[in-house]
Amino acid sequence: MGKLSAVAVKAALANPGTYQDGDGLFLKVGKSGAASWLVRLQQDGKRRDIGLGSAKLLILAEAREKAGQLRKAIKVEKRDVLAERKDEASAKVTFREAARQYHAENEAGWKSAVYARQWLASLENYAFPKLGELPTGGIAAADIITVLTPIWQEIPETARQVRNRICAVLDYAHAKGWRSREAPSGNGSLKAGRGLPRQVKARENRKAMPYVALPAFFIALRRKPSFGRLALDLLILTGTRSQEVRLATWAEFDLEARLWTIPAEHMKRGKAHMVPLSDAALAVLAKADALRMVGSDVVFPGATGKPMSDMTLLKVLRDMSEPYHVHGFRSALTDWAANEGFPDAVVEAALAHKTPDAVQAAYRRTTYLGTPGQPGARVKLMGAWGRFCAGGAAGSGNVVPLTGKKAG
Numbered sequence: 462m463g464k465l466s467a468v469a470v471k472a473a474l475a476n477p478g479t480y481q482d483g484d485g486l487f488l489k490v491g492k493s494g495a496a497s498w499l500v501r502l503q504q505d506g507k508r509r510d511i512g513l514g515s516a517k518l519l520i521l522a523e524a525r526e527k528a529g530q531l532r533k534a535i536k537v538e539k540r541d542v543l544a545e546r547k548d549e550a551s552a553k554v555t556f557r558e559a560a561r562q563y564h565a566e567n568e569a570g571w572k573s574a575v576y577a578r579q580w581l582a583s584l585e586n587y588a589f590p591k592l593g594e595l596p597t598g599g600i601a602a603a604d605i606i607t608v609l610t611p612i613w614q615e616i617p618e619t620a621r622q623v624r625n626r627i628c629a630v631l632d633y634a635h636a637k638g639w640r641s642r643e644a645p646s647g648n649g650s651l652k653a654g655r656g657l658p659r660q661v662k663a664r665e666n667r668k669a670m671p672y673v674a675l676p677a678f679f680i681a682l683r684r685k686p687s688f689g690r691l692a693l694d695l696l697i698l699t700g701t702r703s704q705e706v707r708l709a710t711w712a713e714f715d716l717e718a719r720l721w722t723i724p725a726e727h728m729k730r731g732k733a734h735m736v737p738l739s740d741a742a743l744a745v746l747a748k749a750d751a752l753r754m755v756g757s758d759v760v761f762p763g764a765t766g767k768p769m770s771d772m773t774l775l776k777v778l779r780d781m782s783e784p785y786h787v788h789g790f791r792s793a794l795t796d797w798a799a800n801e802g803f804p805d806a807v808v809e810a811a812l813a814h815k816t817p818d819a820v821q822a823a824y825r826r827t828t829y830l831g832t833p834g835q836p837g838a839r840v841k842l843m844g845a846w847g848r849f850c851a852g853g854a855a856g857s858g859n860v861v862p863l864t865g866k867k868a869g
Contacts, residue, residue: 463486465521484528485502485532496517497513498512498527500527500528502535554598555594556588556592556593556596557594559630575728575729578726583619583622583626597630597634602651605627608623615775627644628651631643668784672794675793676851678783686748688752689769689777690777691749692760693778695742696787696790697790697794698851699738700791705734707770707773709723709759711750711753716743718833734813735830741851791812794811794812803838810828
């Protein structure tokens with residue numbers, strides 16, 4: 462029979478200390494007034510104190526019953542009750558929750574705000590759709606391979622980053638006690654040539670559409686209007702990167718000044734970038750404005766009103782049976798500009814490339830934008846590029862550009 466009684470327990474709740482009942486069961490009352498039932502058991506030669514619950518919710522008889530069940534589970538049924546409890550805890554923490562918590566705790570120490578945003582965005586785009594609602598404790602190598610397979614050959618560098626970030630979240634979950642084991646090893650089943658195929662495209666350059674094919678491509682691109690196609694249209698006409706277009710909001714555009722100011726946090730180098738808008742680019746924005754989604758400031762939103770996935774633009778190309786890569790259109794612009802005689806420095810500034818020569822970088826302060834009365838070389842470059850790309854596109858002149866007002 463136990464040493465404690467219901468009266469003794471009631472008195473103990475007002476006096477901090479530890480009160481033994483017998484057979485390993487004891488009541489612990491803290492200075493703050495918190496009181497818990499615990500049972501001390503031996504398993505595999507190790508002493509373990511296992512919590513049973515609050516003494517303010519669990520009466521003495523219930524605590525004794527739970528303690529008896531645990532003693533039976535360990536001594537008779539030979540179960541690892543602590544591992545079972547960890548599995549129960551992990552079932553309550555999804556991969557999405559673990560990833561967001563890991564990101565929140567670590568982003569301050571990463572190299573830039575752009576990297577921190579890209580880190581989470583890569584999981585949102587590729588991992589969350591399949592792993593987001595799964596408990597961290599139940600995710601195995603096969604689940605991760607399911608996420609990586611569609612992108613492993615298509616965008617190998619991104620796929621490797623996603624793999625490493627998934628594993629970092631799972632290792633974090635293990636450290637937090639939400640998962641009973643560490644993440645599958647990148648040298649094991651998640652290594653190329655084992656659970657995943659070898660990346661035959663890992664060292665290939667991104668295939669670029671020849672610039673001479675662009676006028677005909679624009680005709681086909683504009684036959685079926687959609688936010689994805691409009692986004693790709695603007696990307697080509699402005700020489701920008703995928704994320705800069707996908708994350709664009711109406712507040713970034715000054716249509717009266719014909720200027721798009723991309724904020725630093727959207728840029729690869731973490732520096733704000735100004736893009737002069739050609740007539741062709743303004744026409745694309747007019748079409749996007751006509752389709753503007755209520756409640757969203759994103760110029761090219763996905764179905765929920767948030768920025769579209771970075772796979773959307775590539776899907777546009779694949780749906781059109783084009784074997785090229787989205788990033789390759791910047792190469793097409795470079796080749797066309799060289800053929801047209803535009804200076805390299807102007808093209809590099811248009812593409813927001815870093816000046817490789819440190820001396821030139823120190824002294825070259827111009828943006829090549831000029832003034833409203835005297836347009837600079839980049840304005841002329843974008844205007845000529847827009848006319849070349851969209852000159853033969855069907856319906857390119859049917860929409861009146863939104864000039865004379867600031868977007869938003």
